[in-house]
Amino acid sequence: MTRMTRAELRGRTQTVLGLIDPEQLGSTLMHEHIICDITPPKLAATGVEGDEIDICNCWQINYGQKISALKYKLNQADIAAREIKEMLEAGGKTVVELTCGGLKPRPQSLADISRTTGAHIVMGCGHYVHDFQDKTNHTRSVEDFAAEITAQVLEGAWGTDIRAGIIGEIGCQAPWTELERRVMQGAIIAQQETGAAINVHPGRHEDQPQEVADFFLARGAPTDRLVLSHIDRTIFDEGRLLKLAATGCVIEFDLFGMEQSYYPHSDIDMPNDAIRLRLLRKLIEHGHLEQIVISHDICHRTRLTRYGGHGYQHIFKNVIPMMRRRGYSDDEIDTIMVKTPKRLLAFV
Numbered sequence: 149m150t151r152m153t154r155a156e157l158r159g160r161t162q163t164v165l166g167l168i169d170p171e172q173l174g175s176t177l178m179h180e181h182i183i184c185d186i187t188p189p190k191l192a193a194t195g196v197e198g199d200e201i202d203i204c205n206c207w208q209i210n211y212g213q214k215i216s217a218l219k220y221k222l223n224q225a226d227i228a229a230r231e232i233k234e235m236l237e238a239g240g241k242t243v244v245e246l247t248c249g250g251l252k253p254r255p256q257s258l259a260d261i262s263r264t265t266g267a268h269i270v271m272g273c274g275h276y277v278h279d280f281q282d283k284t285n286h287t288r289s290v291e292d293f294a295a296e297i298t299a300q301v302l303e304g305a306w307g308t309d310i311r312a313g314i315i316g317e318i319g320c321q322a323p324w325t326e327l328e329r330r331v332m333q334g335a336i337i338a339q340q341e342t343g344a345a346i347n348v349h350p351g352r353h354e355d356q357p358q359e360v361a362d363f364f365l366a367r368g369a370p371t372d373r374l375v376l377s378h379i380d381r382t383i384f385d386e387g388r389l390l391k392l393a394a395t396g397c398v399i400e401f402d403l404f405g406m407e408q409s410y411y412p413h414s415d416i417d418m419p420n421d422a423i424r425l426r427l428l429r430k431l432i433e434h435g436h437l438e439q440i441v442i443s444h445d446i447c448h449r450t451r452l453t454r455y456g457g458h459g460y461q462h463i464f465k466n467v468i469p470m471m472r473r474r475g476y477s478d479d480e481i482d483t484i485m486v487k488t489p490k491r492l493l494a495f496v
């Protein structure tokens with residue numbers, strides 16, 4: 149296996165098909181899953197399969213009325229390719245695919261889908277939250293995680309020679325577990341070795357994203373290459389949001405298309421897309437335009453158009469026109485969809 153050097157990566161973007169010029173990226177979804185299995189360990193243990201999903205029960209499954217284990221499995225490459233083609237037709241060009249350890253990553257499928265559709269796919273690496281991690285991780289050291297993640301970027305990931313172009317989504321729960329801190333420390337070392345950006349899945353406590361940003365600051369790790377995911381299900385007050393933005397990190401609103409109040413993990417006031425755009429406007433008013441990225445974080449079948457959901461095309465077909473109607477300028481939209489992803493996905 150040939151090992152990429154830091155010099156070869158610098159200023160370039162690494163997709164599942166190899167290095168490209170970041171100028172080629174275009175409009176980018178910064179947090180999606182194309183091939184993924186996010187079956188909750190507790191559900192997997194019951195062996196319950198539940199219903200097949202169709203457009204008649206899609207809403208009921210999404211609202212927790214019906215259980216379907218199939219909801220958590222994005223494992224149909226032909227359907228995935230069709231959904232990605234819809235995104236391309238709607239104006240998207242690149243997808244950052246953050247299926248990492250614990251979520252059954254399949255790099256070869258991503259490479260195949262990229263080849264058949266023409267979409268650029270940038271793959272993540274590292275490990276998801278504690279509860280999804282393999283038991284063998286529990287005794288591993290920071291150095292071991294650092295070496296693994298570095299090799300996933302420089303050599304290839306999950307038994308293939310397909311290399312990651314970003315680190316993450318690195319999982320955290322609330323409270324943050326000791327294992328997850330070790331993985332995070334390893335990810336920071338791998339970032340120093342490779343120059344990749346890091347995407348973090350923070351725990352669901354409203355102060356957990358700040359805890360992660362402070363962890364980076366305390367170690368002198370660059371916050372401008374730290375993307376904090378899922379802020380739309382985590383922080384609900386302006387004070388916390390602006391304090392987090394003041395650390396210099398990138399704030400990711402990545403649940404666009406989830407417009408229902410039901411949220412299975414906790415009883416929160418889930419925002420809809422219109423409210424998300426209001427919160428982003430607040431960040432822009434406070435000078436944080438260049439710290440915003442958006443996405444759908446599709447990880448359930450029920451969110452694919454095939455099953456009655458919004459699909460990867462939603463931001464391009466529906467959200468960007470809504471942004472225009474709400475006074476977002478072309479430059480603001482371009483910064484969020486193109487410029488900031490391009491900066492993050494270019495190795496330093």
Ligand SMILES: [Zn+2]
Pocket residue numbers: 179180181246317445447
């Ligand atoms: Zn995700």
